[in-house]
Amino acid sequence: MASNDLEVYLTARTALITEERSIRRDFKELAKATEDELHADQIVRAIKLEEAKSIWAVDHPDTPNVFPGMAYLSARNLITKTKIFQIISKMPKGALLHSHLDAMVNASVMLKYALEEPALHIQVAAPLTKASLFSTLPAFRGLRPSEYSDAPSLTSSSYIPGTWVHIKRARDSFSTDLGGPEGFDAWVIGALTINPREAYETHNTVAKIWKKFQSTFDVVEGFTNFFPLKKKYIKDFLLSSIEDGISFVETRFTFFSEYLIDANGEDSVSHAEIFRTFGEIVQEVKDEMARQRRSDAFIGARIIYTTLRFVTCDELDWYLEDCIKLKQEFPDLVAGFDLVGSENDLKPIIYYIEPLLRFRSRVEELGLDLPFIFHAGETYGDGSEADNNLYDAILLGTKRIGHGFSLVKHPKLIEMCKEKGIALEVCPISNEILRLTSSVCTHPLASLINQGVPVALCSDDPSVFGNMGLSFDFFQVLMGSDINGLLTLRMLARQSLEHSTLADEEKAKAIVSWEKQWANFVKSITDGRIFEV
Template identity: 80%
Template sequence: MSSHSVESYLAARTALISEERSIRRDFRELQFATEEELQADQIVRSIKLEEAKTVWAADHPDIPNVFPGMAYLSARNLITKTKIFELISKMPKGALLHSHLDAMVSASVVLKYALEEPAIHVKIPNRLTKASLASTPPAFRGLKPSEYSDEVCLTSNLYNPGTWVQIKRARENFSDQLGGPEGFDAWVIDSLTILPGEAYEKYDSMSKIWEKFQNTFNIIGGFTRFYPLKKKYFKEFLLSSIEDGISFVETRLVFFRGYLVDADGEESVGYSELLTAFRKIIQEVKDEMANQGRPDAFFGCRIIYTTLRFVSCEELDWYIDDCIKLKQEFPDLIAGFDLVGSENDLKPLIYYIEPLLRCKSRVEELGLDLPFIFHAGETFGDGSEADNNLYDAILLGTKRIGHGFSLIKHPKLIQMCKERGIALEVCPISNEILRLTSSVCNHPLASMINQDVPVALCSDDPSVFGNMGLSFDFFQVLMGSDLNGLLTLRMLARQSLEHSTLSNIEKEKALASWGKQWAIFVRSVVDGSIFA
């Protein structure tokens, strides 16, 4: 008789699976879970299994290749109808650590704000027709009264391309053949977002989708560099984040040498004035939450000072000096420094090594808490310049890594991230739409969790991708793996606060506040009131 019995084989198999999964941090945390959390986790897993049949295995003739964790833009309408999404939308999510401020308020809200501002005008480079509408981007700007024109319509045969038209007038007089005012709204909103057909068909390469992506920022800049709108925009960003269960935010703001445009169309508002306004708005929102009896709902917001990867080394010296001055003036508001833009097309970190090393030395001499928080490895390259940014980010002492998509190929760097507590700001929906991966199921996030690399889940540019808040990203992560459950989401939410730039005392308070909200949430899952 052979000694290789089925029973002994199955016992060895069970032991191996258990040992391998014990490496995952979320599985190790099972020992710290309360009975109520374990109950809630099982409820969530049961709903996942049920919706795998009723939603994701059902026939959807208009949606190609349906499966849990599928391409986000194709799945979005299905996602919003699920019980899992309803549940996640009410979950306390901790901190949002990777976001770009100019892409944090939905395009429809931004347009609504713009229509309230008489100074904001729009122009186009050529006449609009049904054939040219989709390929003709609008440009926006706040003008001085002396620059106003008598033009009232973008779509008239008499319109002179390049002439500014007051935005409300342009909307009211938009051609009926192009949809009238509603057609104007759709045209503007589409220019600020990436649509499913664009992401999965029209822009069929990384360079093409990045061009569309960058164009959305070029267009919205006409709105967000208008100071009166910027203040409304910032408050809306904070309030909408809170409503999605986000209690602390670190957002990246691109700084320029110029000034923002004031209500009279003058370029007169400096960044010191802007940050003073931001600080006041943050306090207003805190006070509003306290007055509503929800003091735990919002713990604050900080700004990561960013500039673009195409500046020269001399220009970077200027921006670093500006960042240090603003850090000294707003120590509670400036969180760190970063360089942004396509890593595959623009300059690598090593190009800037001299000014970056000078920055490190100066920050240390001044005793400032001003870490680098670098984008790095937002690429599927292996040994490319963009991939090599990971080496420089870590050697330069980055506090966190934005994206870190290619980190999975670097065992030594993974080890260093674990030893140094360098968290990844992982943005799964962004990575999928910008063609780094075909779905969250193929995303290296699962490998990072399996190897115990700290991770903060982030949304990146939700107004462009339509993943407002963090609920959609949490949904995709939950559905993209059979192993991920409610305790995985708990771990990701808590790690986001643990790896924020808050001081240790502030972190303790934020984690305690989040813990209270989490306990209430778990109870509502167990007693079913979350679906009431």
Template identity: 40%
Template sequence: MLISLEGAHATDQTLEGVWDIFNRSTQMMKGLFNYESAFRNYVGKAIDRFAEDNVMYAEVRPNFFDKHIASDDGERQLDHRVWMQIIQEEVDTKVKQLGPGGKGAGHFKGLKVIYCAPRSIENEDMTWCLNDCISLKQEFPDLICGFDMVGCEGRGNPMRHYISELLQFRATCTSLDLDIPFIFHAGETLESQGPADNNLYDAILLGTKRLGHGYALVQHPLLMQLCRERGIALEICPISNEVLHLCSSMHGHVLPTLLANSVPCTINSDNPSYFGSSLSHDFYQTILYHDSMTLFGWRVLAEWSIEHSCMNMEQRTDAFQTWEANWNAFCEWIIEEFGPEYLKFPVLLK
């Protein structure tokens, strides 16, 4: 299921070819985890991996188009409500184990779920997914935090294909006083002035809270300005962008251009199970290949991830306090570990 180095970067590999490999991997993954105990274990192990990586909070994107998973005895079909119950139970258990006073150094504080539907489905199926998202938000208000459409933008429908359904969803949320922001994948493409590229316009017009990838945004100065003015953060996924052929390496990534234009960005792991990576690997790629990225820059990227999250004000304040303490401890470690070595060099004072 892992996408190998050869599979991603063979001399004859193309963007279309690597997406074929990626889609086959997702289908195999579904087959392995579409029953109760495997799904529960997968959620629990994912949280353990977050904690090992010192991730204290996450927003994850399950694909909800499959309507059921099987019970272990094969006698029952478990719907999305049961999925959410399993996720909530695993989160509650792990927060106790890994939070302050628990065994986890990362002080895990929880996760939220962005409801995802494929961008390739029929309009009536999208309506079903949007209504299902509303129902789950009503029952699990602290768990469901947004809605997104996923899949290769060059192969699926453009966002405007579902504009009527999305506007109706927004109107229904308003009438029910529900806060379910759009958090759209958009601009994950090298295309210019095509349907995939134009998803950026529609996502911003629809009021997206963040942009997943947004790789093509640098081709649109006005849209960069709008993201800056409206506080729309980009979810940058370095390893995914390399594997799926948006850039050959981080040397050619658009992140420095986005930061130079004051567009808020966060560093994220996109489908790490398929790439054999973690968030630390994505941060490492960012740090290693951008000479302009200083210690202060690392701090800002991490703080933006809290600022632009779907946590409420109380949760965000608590997260910032924990982050500040961890950051100060990290800086003290740098001074203790490396300070004496650099103090050996003479310093010229003017």
């Protein structure tokens, strides 16, 4: 080959790569970058490259198939040892826009809170043995004092299945053959979480892993329906989010019963009381941040009212009307409405189209700012009912789309999302563990970003997946691409605030506050303070 031919080819190759990358969204972020940001980005890229060799390109006997952006649950212990994670854990992340309130507190912390409650009891439906322990789910409930049981143990030979035992007594008396109190903890936490073996071996289809996933909510319901525990839970969720650099939260609260259980075991806590208490806790946290002179660290939190995709249309009418009443009473706390549950197995949006259209008309008549914020396209299907939810979500005027995993297959819908400013709430770790993708490296996120679809990075159900806060999701996105850098993360964090339900004036203040935090974060990278304890 003539040297001239090689030069011509290499010149054309460089020009093509440059041209193609120049139209990527992340390249456009370079034009907005300050000198400090460019310097910090170079530092992060250098560390990323060094750790690709020192951590992700070496053998780890306990962790097979290691590579950057690998399956999260297998990689988690390695992730926490990296300098990149240390940097990201201190990053101001903007808003968390997609989270389910029943899955937002570390399972071990939840259990600790539960053990403090005198009314909380536990039962099992069958005798516990070594063989049956981890396939037998515990059930929890706050009981009336008249219902308290003297049953001494879950694991004694005299235990009658279905009998309630106080949770602390059940733990203290847990059979030594089953591990004693530590064995009790491992059993309960195992019922509330998904472990690597379940995610990558035994539950190796979408249907199987969703069955396990749903079972964690069946178990945690006994905790989160007990209002004294719920109050501790909400505050812990907000404080832990703040410590991870999250300054605003919109969380989905699933309403399926008319009342939660109070401290006396009575079904008495109304939906209005839930919202009132939520608002009080939000204010408590704001006041706490003010006392610490960290007011900018927390803007506030709101609830996306949700119910389940298996209710009837008549039942949905009741929930929709309840949502409207709560919006009228708590205008600053109700962010929107959604339907939740497995899109692959439960009712599609079109099934509920009549009550949803009535709701939309009623909201318009009342002049309420109460948008739909639908889950849609959380599937690898193409033309399936779950995939078709995307059409209905957009036609109904959804403000954002939860997941939108299959959107990448729909060029017209992508254009509509861009035109209408409909952001995707993308949850990469959740999508990977629930078997929509094998790793973040094969996730459609990069394609969606580079086609100009607005994206907010989210954690979904971190108490189940172990990705508390947002640091792990940001880490996976950074490591899952050789091109992604600090400026990609900046874009995602800023977009989360831009596409929140905050009013324009609140949003502008939130972004100004975030920009100040971001500038300080960038400076801490360039001057090395980021690694100080």
